[in-house]
Amino acid sequence: MFDGLLNGMMMGIETAFIPMNIVIVLFACFMGSMIGMLPGLGPITAVALMIPLTYGLNPATGMILLAGVYYGAIFGGSTSSILINAPGEAAVVATTFDGYPLARRGQPGKALAVAAYASFSGGTISVILLMFFAPAMANVSKNFQSGDYFALMILGLTAISAFTGRGSFLKSILMAIFGLMLSTIGTDQTSGTQRFTFGSLELLDGIDFLLLAMATFAITEAVFIVLNRDAASDSFKPRNLGFKSLKVSKKEIKSIIPTVGRSSLLGYFIGVLPGAGATLGSMMAYGMERNLASKEDQAEFGKGSLKGLAAPEAGNNAASTGSFIPLLTLGIPGSGTTAVMLGALIAYGINPGPRMFVESPETFWGVIMSMYMGNMFLLVINLPLIPYIARLLAVPRNMLVPFILFFSIIGVYLITFNAFDIKMMVIIGVIALFLRLMDFPMAPILLGFILGGLMEYNLRRALIINDESLSFMWERPSTLIINLITLVFLLLPLIREARTRISLMRQKPAA
Amino acid sequence: MKKGLLSILFIAIASVFLVLPSAAADSMVEEIHFLIPGGAGGGWDTTARGVGRTLQTTGLVGTASFENMSGGGGGKAINHIISTARRQQNTLMVNSTPIVIRSLQGVFPQSFRDLTPVASVIADFAAFVVPKGSKYTSFTQVVADFKRNPKSVKVAGGSVKGSMDHLVPAMAIEAAGGDPLKLVYVPYDAGGKAMAGLLSGDTQVLSTGFGEAVNLASQGEVRILAVTSAERLAEAPDVATLKELGYDVVFANWRGFFGPPNLSKKKVDQYLAMFKKMYGTSEWDSTRKKYGWQNLYNPGAEFITFLEQQEKAVGEMMRNLGFLQ
Numbered sequence: 044m045f046d047g048l049l050n051g052m053m054m055g056i057e058t059a060f061i062p063m064n065i066v067i068v069l070f071a072c073f074m075g076s077m078i079g080m081l082p083g084l085g086p087i088t089a090v091a092l093m094i095p096l097t098y099g100l101n102p103a104t105g106m107i108l109l110a111g112v113y114y115g116a117i118f119g120g121s122t123s124s125i126l127i128n129a130p131g132e133a134a135v136v137a138t139t140f141d142g143y144p145l146a147r148r149g150q151p152g153k154a155l156a157v158a159a160y161a162s163f164s165g166g167t168i169s170v171i172l173l174m175f176f177a178p179a180m181a182n183v184s185k186n187f188q189s190g191d192y193f194a195l196m197i198l199g200l201t202a203i204s205a206f207t208g209r210g211s212f213l214k215s216i217l218m219a220i221f222g223l224m225l226s227t228i229g230t231d232q233t234s235g236t237q238r239f240t241f242g243s244l245e246l247l248d249g250i251d252f253l254l255l256a257m258a259t260f261a262i263t264e265a266v267f268i269v270l271n272r273d274a275a276s277d278s279f280k281p282r283n284l285g286f287k288s289l290k291v292s293k294k295e296i297k298s299i300i301p302t303v304g305r306s307s308l309l310g311y312f313i314g315v316l317p318g319a320g321a322t323l324g325s326m327m328a329y330g331m332e333r334n335l336a337s338k339e340d341q342a343e344f345g346k347g348s349l350k351g352l353a354a355p356e357a358g359n360n361a362a363s364t365g366s367f368i369p370l371l372t373l374g375i376p377g378s379g380t381t382a383v384m385l386g387a388l389i390a391y392g393i394n395p396g397p398r399m400f401v402e403s404p405e406t407f408w409g410v411i412m413s414m415y416m417g418n419m420f421l422l423v424i425n426l427p428l429i430p431y432i433a434r435l436l437a438v439p440r441n442m443l444v445p446f447i448l449f450f451s452i453i454g455v456y457l458i459t460f461n462a463f464d465i466k467m468m469v470i471i472g473v474i475a476l477f478l479r480l481m482d483f484p485m486a487p488i489l490l491g492f493i494l495g496g497l498m499e500y501n502l503r504r505a506l507i508i509n510d511e512s513l514s515f516m517w518e519r520p521s522t523l524i525i526n527l528i529t530l531v532f533l534l535l536p537l538i539r540e541a542r543t544r545i546s547l548m549r550q551k552p553a554a
Numbered sequence: 555m556k557k558g559l560l561s562i563l564f565i566a567i568a569s570v571f572l573v574l575p576s577a578a579a580d581s582m583v584e585e586i587h588f589l590i591p592g593g594a595g596g597g598w599d600t601t602a603r604g605v606g607r608t609l610q611t612t613g614l615v616g617t618a619s620f621e622n623m624s625g626g627g628g629g630k631a632i633n634h635i636i637s638t639a640r641r642q643q644n645t646l647m648v649n650s651t652p653i654v655i656r657s658l659q660g661v662f663p664q665s666f667r668d669l670t671p672v673a674s675v676i677a678d679f680a681a682f683v684v685p686k687g688s689k690y691t692s693f694t695q696v697v698a699d700f701k702r703n704p705k706s707v708k709v710a711g712g713s714v715k716g717s718m719d720h721l722v723p724a725m726a727i728e729a730a731g732g733d734p735l736k737l738v739y740v741p742y743d744a745g746g747k748a749m750a751g752l753l754s755g756d757t758q759v760l761s762t763g764f765g766e767a768v769n770l771a772s773q774g775e776v777r778i779l780a781v782t783s784a785e786r787l788a789e790a791p792d793v794a795t796l797k798e799l800g801y802d803v804v805f806a807n808w809r810g811f812f813g814p815p816n817l818s819k820k821k822v823d824q825y826l827a828m829f830k831k832m833y834g835t836s837e838w839d840s841t842r843k844k845y846g847w848q849n850l851y852n853p854g855a856e857f858i859t860f861l862e863q864q865e866k867a868v869g870e871m872m873r874n875l876g877f878l879q
Binding site for chain 1: 593596599600603604607611620621622623624625626627629630633659661662705708714715716717738740741742743744746747749750751753754755756757769770772773774775841844845
């Protein structure tokens, strides 16, 4: 097996490192990150735009191009999240949670740099995992059942407990429930019944995740900047110390290394599951880090924590790489973007599947090896640009607000080219504004929303499959393991509390 | 600062346009905008893009552009092409059997009559698929197990209850003398996810399109037990048809194109001539084979008759099965 791996790697290097393909990777990474940076244009648009270019190229080169554009777009996608709080793609929504506050604190350069480092690490770590564990992970992605997905979503929901500090716990639970409720709008995927659509065709497909993120984050933020006249926004001057600086101290780097490692692993694993995807990967990585963080660190989350920024960035890049497993080894796309790439693969005459290693090894390994290179290129392309891009925040407030509004509206319109979505965004934005004025946290809405649909449909499928019995929750070992992890996560705060109390009690008699 | 961003924007857009293939000069139809009512990568998407690309490489169309507008089971796109008909004179919407089924179900208020049916172009037959390790080697065994205990055979499909993936196994069960209402159907939100569900052991059988299963079947990952064509398919001569197994069900999921309402006859004829020419090209043959499609050409008025017949047959069946009042 190891021999095969070595041969494969050699073949991949031979394929990926011919000058034509190096140029292609460079071009793909550049285009991907540029398109990804534009608010409203995500990886799916980027890949779809590039497909016509790949006709006539040989399959390996074509796939290298598309893959490069894909992870390049995820790489670049964090920029608008960090700078103007308007994510261009669902997978980078979680990046706004801490990236934007950090940028507002006057450190946009640092925020972008940390995002770039984390993306690079997430991408590279998962390429290594992809290389060594592709067949093993193909088995994981093949054997994950509806019940397992349901358990995984429950695990994801526990992250909510970490989304807020003490006191507002109830508020964040309420917001998560609000998110879950919003996710039930639209056609019920199990029975085909319409729910809460009020007979409107526009609501048949429910609310788009990106729309919800724009409404709750970008729109409310724009209004908040106007409301808080004396807030930090005025003090932004390009000459401010450290404004453009990419400097991240050694200590800070040290502190995010474990975060990046864990998030990459988690992101990769979630990316491998065809029913999950990069959005879930980034949200769950964020939730996990917040759960695991110490108390002081936890207080930082949501206010510009480096860990809170690094986690989703490493997570979504790792997940996008992981999603190549079901795509290449089973021909099953886990997301819209990989579905587009599957179409391209078939058009090249390549049959993705378990025999792809044997039938088209140069494509399989060529793509994987090119990803190494691609991640390097992305870092090299993006780092020097950061000081220029960061200057965006030097714009006076009266220009920044329309800028944010303009790009959120364009971004939402570009999802479905439907003007109704803009109205819906404004309505949700107004509701969100009131909630925010009453200090309700916004992030749990998004978490509840993204998990809600997946949770519901997987539960209902699992129930149909198990003849309406919940026994799958403990009868299947993999489901049971996930449930036990959930339990640990739920008990973790209690255990911590108990520990501090015990140590306090011990200290008291001493004092 | 804005200069910086603007120039980035400019470079990005310009480089996209610079490298786009230029239009062939002698093309018959200058441009077609393909409206795809579903997401990227689905059956509609591959059909529109496969056909569009073949038309473009053979020089039958100058520029082909594609737009995915998923929503409301295709209803959003139908609504869109009708409400903006004047701007959609160069638009062809791809659709398939579900436009008939969903219109009957009332998912959307319109039907094919509200559009200009241009032609059906291909068909994909339905297929029943099991994983490679399954104990089933023939569809008759599945039927026998179903008759013994309907709950022991669960069927996955890539769409909601009452959709095509559900109707086809229900028809087969009914033809075999079983009670289709007892069929346990497990809905997934896409064909690929349903395939993943089958492989994971969620269900025992998958109901899907032949074209969606043929690739994994050729690699030995899954087995196709039966197809719903009238005769065995050239791509899979070993796979039995339902008909020869004694279950009188033939079902073709056609895929074809529709123009906006009241599209001029001249334009329709132009499209029909274009499709006709496309069938003769070797590029089309290779595209068709790659995706496992069968030719099914029903032009213009024939297409409308074909749709009316299918609507009648499907509607009757849905009433029999209790999916419709």
